[in-house]
Amino acid sequence: MNIHFIAIGGSAMHNLALALHYKGYKITGSDDVIFEPSKSRLSAQGLCPDTFGWFPEKITTDLDAVILGMHAKPDNPELAKAKELGVKIYSYPEFIYEQSKFKTRVVIGGSHGKTTITSMILHVLHYHDIDVDYMVGAQLEGFDTMVKLTEDNDFIVLEGDEYLSSPIDRRPKFHLYRPNIALLSGIAWDHINVFPTFENYVEQFKIFTDSIVEGGSITYNEEDKVVAEVVEASENQIRKIPYQTPAFTVEDGVTYLETPEGAMPIEVFGRHNLNNLAGAKWICQHMGVDEDDFYEAIASFKGASKRLDKLAEKNNSVIYKDFAHAPSKVNATLTAVREQFPTRKVIACLELHTYSSLNATFLKEYQNTLDNTDVAVVFFSPEAVKIKQLDTVTAAQIEEAFNRKDLIVFTSPEEFKAYLFNLNLENTALLLMSSGNYGGLDFEEVKTLVK
Known part of the structure; x- marks a missing residue:
């Protein structure tokens, strides 16, 4: 089969493209931007587009199907061409x-x-x-x-x-x-x-x-x-x-x-x-x-990627990074660390990064989710709120939502990093919870905090 991917660079989309390539299908694709590791993995199999952007001329009646990724917009010019030519269009799950x-x-x-x-x-x-x-x-x-x-x-x-x-x-x-x-x-x-x-x-x-x-x-x-x-x-x-x-x-x-x-x-x-x-x-x-x-x-299962990944451990200090961002996931992850290390100080740093977590209405869902920690830190980027075109969120709103008076709130990546690198992690479990990177934090550098 001859398949074209609109938005081939996504995490799920590029993996599907690779799977079909290994199955013997002819694969082409487009995207306006492709990040690592998708870019290298596609390039290794000759599937990465030579030029980024959308090119309606890639859509022809020779195609058996087009697979449309979530990253593309409804008015995508390649999608419009596929509709015009009557090429079969599938969503990823279809x-x-x-x-x-x-x-x-x-x-x-x-x-x-x-x-x-x-x-x-x-x-x-x-x-x-x-x-x-x-x-x-x-x-x-x-x-x-x-x-x-x-x-x-x-x-x-x-x-x-x-x-x-x-x-x-x-x-x-x-x-x-x-x-x-x-x-x-x-x-x-x-x-x-x-x-x-x-x-x-x-x-x-x-x-x-x-x-x-x-x-x-x-x-x-x-x-x-x-x-x-x-x-x-x-x-x-x-x-x-x-x-x-x-x-x-x-x-x-x-x-x-x-x-x-x-x-x-x-x-x-x-x-x-x-x-x-x-x-x-x-x-x-x-x-x-x-x-x-x-x-x-x-017995030998070490965990799914991005789920309680152990970044570093030495003596009585340990650092975990977890994908947790939704309230239920934050609570479950924090409870797990507390149960595993009952005698250690637990420092939990949560980045509010997703659309839901930065929504002023949804914030109340986080109430008491950081109670089970000795030190609670929340980081969010006001710029991310603007990009998502949401109402302004303030530090005061976040403190009220989490219902914790000693909550530490950062909006500056530099200030958060400075705080992190001045921590004493003796007899401590540090938990970093985010689907982002705290405004550019280098997690390889974070590993050096454990001495």
Whole structure:
């Protein structure tokens, strides 16, 4: 097939382009800007556009399909040309479904935990040399790409994102996959720019549950009240399998999972990660991996990329970076670090970086999320607020929203960096939570803080 990507440089898009290239498809693409590592990875396979920009002449009737990325705008000139010529246009999830409609589709959904659970499942399958197709939202150790598509594999494991499918398709991605086997990890309001009310957001997960094929199954986190209500109220003719956090202990900074064979040390930690592990175990069992084999494999799982990444550790000092930005994720990540290091001082630095987190109305959702830390720091860029065309957010509003009088708020990258590099990290766990980089912070340099 001859496929053209509009906005080929995105994290998901470039991985799909690489996967189809490896499958033998002819791939072309365009974008107005491509950052690393996408640029180098595309260039290595001869797929990076020679010139950045949009070129309608690239769209011809020789194309079998165009795949439209979220980064493109609805009035994109290449998209207009594809419509004019009648070339088949797919969103990313539509094309994934098209490639997997004759496979058993395993879809992992939820506001939080879905990347980690998907990563755990793929780690276990890879450990036991079980080959499956997949699409996951993080780069995994031992995997060349975040997407794999074949003609032969029976299963495909998909991370089910609830965000929009494309600039011209406002349906959440996970509505399009029609799972045979599904998991729902948690529901906590996010993406306020798309789902303006909590009720509207929850409705998307009801639609997801009802989209599971008849006779399929959903494994769900019964400890999440909203998840339990959504799944148990569904009249879809599917099996409903609840899971909960397994028993575990923490000793000297090591987490031990209780198994039928006794306590087993694992690399990941935190109650939310153990909860994720329980869900992953059920899904692996649905895919033919027995319990003993699951435990053997999961012991070596070190975590999904950008999720509690250990930047540096020495003696009694440790630094973690985590992708957490939504309120539920911030709370879960901070609780995990506190439980893992109960005798250490915990310093938590959160960057408000996303549209939702910088929205003055949504800020109240962060109330008390930083309570479980000795020192709480929030960084945000007033410039980012302007770029996102949001109402002005003040330090006073943030202090009130988090409901913490000793909250330290920075708006200057230079002042935040100076604060960070003057910290004494003796007997301390430093947690940096952001989907950004605090206005240009060099994380390699941050590693030197541990002496």
